[in-house]
Amino acid sequence: MIDVWWLAAQILAGGLGAVARFGVMAIIRPGVWSWGLFAVNAAGSLVVGAAAGAFTVQALDWTIVALVLGFAAGFTTFSTLTVTAAQHIERREIRTGAIIVTAHVVVGIALAAVGYISTSMLLGA
Amino acid sequence: MDTGTLTTVTALSKSLLAVFLGGLLGSTARIGITLIAGRIDEYWWPYPILFVNLVGSFALGFLVGRGMGNLPSWLQLGITTGVLGGFTTLSAISLDVAVPAVRYGIGPLVVMGSYAVGSIVLGLVSAIVGLRLGSRRSEVTP
Numbered sequence: 001m002i003d004v005w006w007l008a009a010q011i012l013a014g015g016l017g018a019v020a021r022f023g024v025m026a027i028i029r030p031g032v033w034s035w036g037l038f039a040v041n042a043a044g045s046l047v048v049g050a051a052a053g054a055f056t057v058q059a060l061d062w063t064i065v066a067l068v069l070g071f072a073a074g075f076t077t078f079s080t081l082t083v084t085a086a087q088h089i090e091r092r093e094i095r096t097g098a099i100i101v102t103a104h105v106v107v108g109i110a111l112a113a114v115g116y117i118s119t120s121m122l123l124g125a
Numbered sequence: 126m127d128t129g130t131l132t133t134v135t136a137l138s139k140s141l142l143a144v145f146l147g148g149l150l151g152s153t154a155r156i157g158i159t160l161i162a163g164r165i166d167e168y169w170w171p172y173p174i175l176f177v178n179l180v181g182s183f184a185l186g187f188l189v190g191r192g193m194g195n196l197p198s199w200l201q202l203g204i205t206t207g208v209l210g211g212f213t214t215l216s217a218i219s220l221d222v223a224v225p226a227v228r229y230g231i232g233p234l235v236v237m238g239s240y241a242v243g244s245i246v247l248g249l250v251s252a253i254v255g256l257r258l259g260s261r262r263s264e265v266t267p
Contacts, residue, residue, distance in 0.1 A: 007156065010152070010156060011149055011152045011153050011156060012149070013152075014148055014149065014151065014152025014153075014155070014156070014211050015145050015146070015148035015149035015152060015211065016145070016148070017148065017152075017211065018144050018145065018147065018148025018151065018152075018206065018207050018210055018211040019141060019144055019145045019148060021206070021210060022140070022141065022144045022202070022206050022207075025206075041215045041216075044215065044216040044219075045215065045216050045219035045220070045223075047216070048216045048217075048219065048220045049219065049220060049223055049224075052220055052224055069216070069217075069220075070152065070156075072214075072216040073152065073155065073211075073214040073216055073217055074148050074151070074152050074210075074211040074214075075216070076214050076215040076216040076219075077209075077210040077211075077213050077214065077215060078178040078181060078182065078213035078214055078215050078218070078244070078248060079178070079181035079182045079184070079185040079209045079210065079212070079213040079252075080185065080205075080206075080209075080210060080213075081215065081248075082178075082182040082185075082186070082245075082248040082249055082251065082252040083182065083185045083186050083189055083252045083255070083256070085249060085252070086182075086186060086249055086252035086253045086255075086256055087189070087256065089249065089253060090253065090256060090257075097249070101245050101248075101249060102245065104215060105215070105218065105219075105241050105244070105245055108215050108216070108218065108219035109218070109219050109222045109223050109226075109238075109241065110223075111219065112216070112219035112220050112222070112223035112224070113223040113224075113226065113227050116223055116224055116227050117227060
């Protein structure tokens with residue numbers, strides 16, 4: 001049975017994540033390389049990795065971890081990334097588009113791994 | 126506060142509210158899809174997130190291609206930054222590739238890495254198809 005309050009908390013976390021992304025992207029002005037979006041996706045990936053690492057060594061309750069994942073899912077975004085890169089590709093700036101999308105995903109994976117390893121080592125018994 | 130500042134503050138709070146409500150809507154749809162997928166079968170492969178990201182990429186591409194100049198800016202932000210931004214996600218991809226790789230090594234890294242590569246390629250294709258279809262429709266109805 002799915003707990004309604006529990007679902008509501010995760011959805012709320014996602015909504016707050018969207019607002020936080022809007023804030024970061026308003027502060028870090030967009031240029032060719034959309035650093036605001038990059039900061040959002042990098043930070044969100046690091047945080048989910050850290051939360052998952054803390055969870056595996058039982059340093060963090062699943063309830064908290066799921067809220068962090070919900071927030072980060074709303075905070076990070078894929079559609080803005082693909083459409084930004086697609087616009088470059090449509091303007092024949094294929095290399096720029098490819099670099100943007102690859103950098104976000106590769107750095108995101110690497111930072112999630114860094115976060116996971118850090119918290120599981122630091123917080124593990 | 127002078128009227129100029131007041132107008133800016135009002136516009137900002139309207140945009141913030143629209144992004145928040147849109148984010149709630151996008152999150153609800155994403156969580157709903159993962160729950161439904163989880164009911165159908167016990168997946169180990171994160172195809173619900175792939176589905177969400179491809180649909181979101183197409184939809185945002187379509188809207189950007191179509192142009193939303195006829196909508197007020199708070200509503201544009203609510204739909205793009207809020208709904209579609211909250212619907213799609215990158216952190217889930219990062220986690221789904223990083224954790225199996227750290228725990229189980231190169232094999233899972235290759236398998237889940239190809240999921241990441243697939244997400245990139247198919248996501249770009251969805252966005253391009255969306256952009257082109259969107260701009261085509263706007264030529265028919267100016």
